[in-house]
Amino acid sequence: MTAICIANNKGGVGKTTTAVNLAAGLARLNQRVLVIDLDGQANATYALTGRVHPVPSIYDVLVGTRQLDTVLWQTNEENVWIVPADGRLQHADVELAARPGREFRLARAVSGLDYDYIIIDTPPSLGVLTQNALAAATDVLIPIGLTEFSVIGMDKLESTIDDLRDGLNLPDLEILGVFATFYEDTTTSRETWGLLEKKFEGRLLETRIPKNLDLEKAHRANESVLSYAPASSGGQAYAQLAREVKKLASAHARGHERRHA
Ligand SMILES: Nc1ncnc2c1ncn2[C@@H]1O[C@H](COP(=O)(O)OP(=O)(O)OP(=O)(O)O)[C@@H](O)[C@H]1O
Numbered sequence: 001m002t003a004i005c006i007a008n009n010k011g012g013v014g015k016t017t018t019a020v021n022l023a024a025g026l027a028r029l030n031q032r033v034l035v036i037d038l039d040g041q042a043n044a045t046y047a048l049t050g051r052v053h054p055v056p057s058i059y060d061v062l063v064g065t066r067q068l069d070t071v072l073w074q075t076n077e078e079n080v081w082i083v084p085a086d087g088r089l090q091h092a093d094v095e096l097a098a099r100p101g102r103e104f105r106l107a108r109a110v111s112g113l114d115y116d117y118i119i120i121d122t123p124p125s126l127g128v129l130t131q132n133a134l135a136a137a138t139d140v141l142i143p144i145g146l147t148e149f150s151v152i153g154m155d156k157l158e159s160t161i162d163d164l165r166d167g168l169n170l171p172d173l174e175i176l177g178v179f180a181t182f183y184e185d186t187t188t189s190r191e192t193w194g195l196l197e198k199k200f201e202g203r204l205l206e207t208r209i210p211k212n213l214d215l216e217k218a219h220r221a222n223e224s225v226l227s228y229a230p231a232s233s234g235g236q237a238y239a240q241l242a243r244e245v246k247k248l249a250s251a252h253a254r255g256h257e258r259r260h261a
């Protein structure tokens, strides 16, 4: 099983949009996908189900009052399931602070699940929720919004994730790659893309997610863009991202099996 944590402590770079549409893209490649919404904004939950801050949610699993399989729902997408979030997660940092193994609560809750992919959406911070996501993941995927502003500090994000990997002792966790969102056919966008290519040599995915209003509209219609507007530039790009991620994740999983054989 491949578990992908979508992480970036910058807000509004397309984490949730990616979680939802990558999940739908992988499902269309005949994969069974579970999305875990680990953000108290509960945007992925809304985008995939239309439900607003449902209770119970993943919060109840993290604090230990529910088993994960009792808060697992079907979504509007075939072959995509979700463990929803609600606003109480915003207090999880405080709530979990004094609990033993607080960074490993999600990892424990998902162990033994049988999906091809778990996709974890995280809040715009690297606090205890994102740490739980990293500890439960095999791979990390980092979306970067193509404005100069959001590229600044990105090398620091990678080293912070490296530090967390060491601190939490997750030697097999792999940064699957970095990819561009909000791409536009403008000089600035092309230049920033060039900058990313240099900075993340070998780790920058080929797929660029264009700036595309259909992504926002699909979200409001509680559908993936692959259902809502499959022919749109956003729909095509997320279908391509799913193919690219599947290829990279399979290679990582094979390498992992060899190392542990
Ligand atoms: N490629 C895109 N083109 C146009 N709009 C987009 C694109 N990606 C995301 N959006 C829109 O931009 C907003 C922010 O995207 P999203 O919620 O996915 O970011 P996020 O990183 O999850 O934000 P947060 O850090 O707050 O969780 C949303 O309204 C979303 O619909």
Ligand SMILES: [Mg+2]
Residues within 6 Å of the ligand: 015, 016, 017, 039, 041, 043, 121, 122, 123
């Ligand atoms: Mg989000």
